[in-house]
Amino acid sequence: MEELAKLFTDINVNEREKLALEYKIVMKFKENLDNEEYINRLIIISVIFLVLKETRVKDSIVEELIQSLGLYSNIKGDIYSCKYAAFLFLKEVLFYKKINFELLLLVINRLEEIPADDKNLKIYKLLRSFFLRMKKRLKFSYLYIGDYPANLSEFERIILVVINFFRKNRRIKRIEDFILLKSVLEEIDIDLKRTITFKEFYDYLLSNLQILNLLFRYISKEKLEKISSFESSLIVGISIIAFSKNKDKELILNQINRYFRDNYFAPISQEISLLDFITSLISNLSLVWNFGMVDKDGNSFREIDEKIEIDQNEETNSFNQNFSLKEDKENKGRLLIEAIKNNDLKLIKELLDMRVDLNYADNNNRTPLIHAVKFEKLELVDRLIELGADLNLRDNKGRTALIEAVIANNAKIAACLINANSDINIRYLGKTPLELARDWNRNNIIRLLDNL
Incomplete structure (x- = not known):
């Protein structure tokens, strides 16, 4: 499915619009996570919409897709954005494993009913191939039967x-x-x-x-x-x-x-x-x-x-791998660092509400947390800690987030990091955060660390 993901990576939609669409769809999907009827209907609509030529797509399908996903009405005339939205919805379906065997059979049957000339489209071939492989994987995931010897009764x-x-x-x-x-x-x-x-x-x-x-x-x-x-x-x-x-x-x-x-x-x-x-x-x-x-x-x-010789590797769930979610999260990590640098609060919020690599490191090995500390964004530091960012990662110079807080002389952020169990014995330039604070006369931070 990496080829399909690349197909939509290269689609004619700008990066900011892609991010805005993804944010809306991720949020909408979370709202309807337990709404099986909603998800199942949109799976069928999304698949059919993706594989049909633009000239065959009925306005009613586009309208239902837009309304169901909570998209802006002005997107209707932008076929590329609509297709990208349908792709993003399917990505969420697969991430949350919301397609069952019965529905999978229905999707495959609907794909078989597509007009013959549409079956030559690359996206049709990619989707059909993927769903057929998923059918096989689901069989093994539910009931991996192994390669039984021929002489078994x-x-x-x-x-x-x-x-x-x-x-x-x-x-x-x-x-x-x-x-x-x-x-x-x-x-x-x-x-x-x-x-x-x-x-x-x-x-x-x-x-x-x-x-x-x-x-x-x-x-x-x-x-x-x-x-x-x-x-x-x-x-x-x-x-x-x-x-x-x-x-x-x-x-x-x-x-x-x-x-x-x-x-x-x-x-x-x-x-x-x-x-x-x-x-x-x-x-x-x-x-x-x-x-x-x-x-x-x-x-x-x-x-x-052992009796039926199961190879557990055959059953490995490949949803994340197939849709390059690791790469997707890293891209959002890069965007998050840029948003912090540019003080783009709206983009920061959108990214943190989605799947993002909180520990993504830039060319200087600096994470979003280190950048948030550098730019003295206390609320963002608190949010990144809450979401599970690694507190003790070092940049190329050997600085951690706490070291950065000492350099910035920001006692509130230092306290936030210390309370979250940042390593207070880690060394930069051969010295601990307390020793650095004393050297640089960071009195408020000295009091914080002296009490530990």
Whole structure:
């Protein structure tokens, strides 16, 4: 997505206008962070608006985009600014991870419906490619299934996916979880329409105790003891196998069958589709699953990770990397220093309300905090400290913010830095801030440091 970010970096909109647009969109997005309907609708509008040729874009789409993002009405005639605004909105969506699997499928489908000649546009190709990669990443992020050996049985693949489902998702909460589960199972060649019986499942567990132990390892015995018999018949059947001292498979299956007839009102020979079976298995397991389980080293589910050979690096979230947010924050850090030098209070406020690199260093290795101290901006110093700026970074001459406060003889700023735990023993020209204050007769600062 770096190529797409560069495409909009080079767009025909001046830097000040870009910053103003970003400020408005960041603030608007924060206002609607929990408004799923608002975000989902604007995702679709933004994507369609970006990929269509200007001649195909309807005025109603532009108006809705402008109104929804809280932009000025006079931007309507500026197609480049509108497109940049749509891009910025999508950047916020990805930063806050507000696109789910179900919506992602809808976006991809809408892209497929775009007129054929628009599909030749560079931006269409970039966006489509990105969303398809995101679809793949989301699958792995929710249910990374690994590269299963070809000789694994169908039940073994199902059990591994179910365990990993809990490892990632914990519970089925929304329809998108079912959609994603179904998609992953189909990807590993599970015929979800095929019918099986519960007897086949229990028969498999009796013949594969290693898988049974792997599955049962994650079941909480305390939860198992508390569930009602009718709540989780499928799991009770698994526990009968796990705890049975009888070695006769037929006797164990008969015991499970009796339990099913009494509580599930159906024999274990009853046929059920694989999709219904898997859904039932997940629903049953959710009642007794030990979600907080960790191994002796404090790592969750290491055994199953090794079993399906998960490479955690494959699941690394790449939103920040894809949109060059690090570079974006650094650019704002540079602008922040310029705004401090120029005493542009409005720009300073806008930048601090957005994602900005508070520790960005200029060519002299001077941070925004050091510049704020140099220009004796007490409120800004206080705000930068509040936002988490590093207090002890040095410039090329070896000065920290506190040293700069001593040089400026500003006791109020020095007190602010000292109260925020600036390093009072750090040395400049071989001397501590207190020693420098004495040399330069900074009496108010001497009193501050003498009391420590």
